[in-house]
Amino acid sequence: MKSKKSILLLTVVLTVLLIAAVSFSGCLDSDGHDHDHGDPNATYDPLDNESLNSVLNGSKILVAASVVPQTEFIEKVGGDNVIAISMIPAGAGHTYDPSPRQLEDLSKADLYMQLGSDEPFETNNMKTFIEMNQNMTVINSSDGITLIQSGSSTDPHIWTSPKCAIIMVENTYKGLAAIDPANESYYRANADAYIEELEAFDAELTTELSDLSSRNFMVYHPAWGYFARDYNLTQISVEVDGKEPAPKDITKFINIAKENNISVIFVQEQVSITGATAIAEGFGGEVYIIDPLAKNYVENMRYVGQVLAEKMS
Ligand SMILES: [Zn+2]
Missing domain, CATH: 3.40.50.1980 (Nitrogenase molybdenum iron protein domain)
Known part of the structure; x- marks a missing residue:
């Protein structure tokens, strides 16, 4: 009975690891690093x-x-x-x-x-x-x-x-x-x-972000370090060494989010959001897309500011 339970437990663990390996491997580069989850199908539009x-x-x-x-x-x-x-x-x-x-x-x-x-x-x-x-x-x-x-x-x-x-x-x-x-x-x-x-x-x-009740925000890929520094905010990145958070990290980030009164995780477009979604579910928050690479700079950054102000107030 005991050994059957162990085998069952082992099977469950292996299945979870396999699923994790499959879902994480999609984000890895050949050198084993995933630096920012860029879209592998993105292509350059040549000069006409x-x-x-x-x-x-x-x-x-x-x-x-x-x-x-x-x-x-x-x-x-x-x-x-x-x-x-x-x-x-x-x-x-x-x-x-x-x-x-x-x-x-x-x-x-x-x-x-x-x-x-x-x-x-x-x-x-x-x-x-x-x-x-x-x-x-x-x-x-x-x-x-x-x-x-x-x-x-x-x-x-x-x-x-x-x-x-x-x-x-x-x-x-x-x-x-x-x-x-x-x-x-x-x-x-x-x-x-x-x-x-x-x-x-x-x-x-500066005015919009000056009196937010929370000054901490959670992001998937840490693209907002200079933004955070210059507007007196703290960026907490979920990506660990350029990789999806492992299950133990997910628990850690859920706790960090709860301790810091965080209600949202910001992700970029075209990223794998499996880990971010798991964390958001863990603290009852939501995943929200903001784009650090849009061309229409002021318009896009104004939108980012509004989203942060709304979600962190
Ligand atoms: Zn980046």
Whole structure:
């Protein structure tokens, strides 16, 4: 009787482990790490012929960057003079591998706005990009931003704080002015107008988030470290070393959520939310999607601010 029970228990344990292994393995990269649950099917949208011709005949400047929100900054500052491409396509993650077609476009770029915050994509690819396009000027978007140390590395997600975005926009201006000094005043005026908008939004966000009863929020992937720092909030990440939380972690996070009066876990689009859902069920909360990589920067961040304010008040 006793041994039958043990066998039954063993079978249950093995089944649970098997289910866990199967559901977690979908999120792992070949090196066993899952850095951010990017959509493996996300693809780069190549430059169309018209854009390509305008770059080749010198009527437009091609500016490359690592993440989609940077293309918004580049277009705001560069206006009609630029075409911006993001080397990590919408929906893809930190360990995305650029396609050959993408490298072809990059070989024509005049400027690269590097995040410069130990972004894994840049660590893996910048050397190749620079080698294959030696005419490309590389500007560090993080210049002037105090980076957040995260263990032995740096939190790469500088763009999720509007305060950091203001500095990134200023650095974008510097890059464009450096490669196209003839149009410096145009870029200055564009940058000033957009920085004014960002400063007004920053003030709005500061007020909106100033008197929340809870200052702690739970997220799946820790993309909001700079946002949390700059608006006096605490981000609690559920992802452990880039992986789904294990069952023991789920219990731990349920308790943390209860202790900190947390009612919601924020996740990104296209992520595996098995662990987040299990935790939310454990403390009777909900899973809510916010996007750290949307292009329409102010509009998207305003929505994020509103959601946080609503869920944390
Ligand atoms: Zn990330």
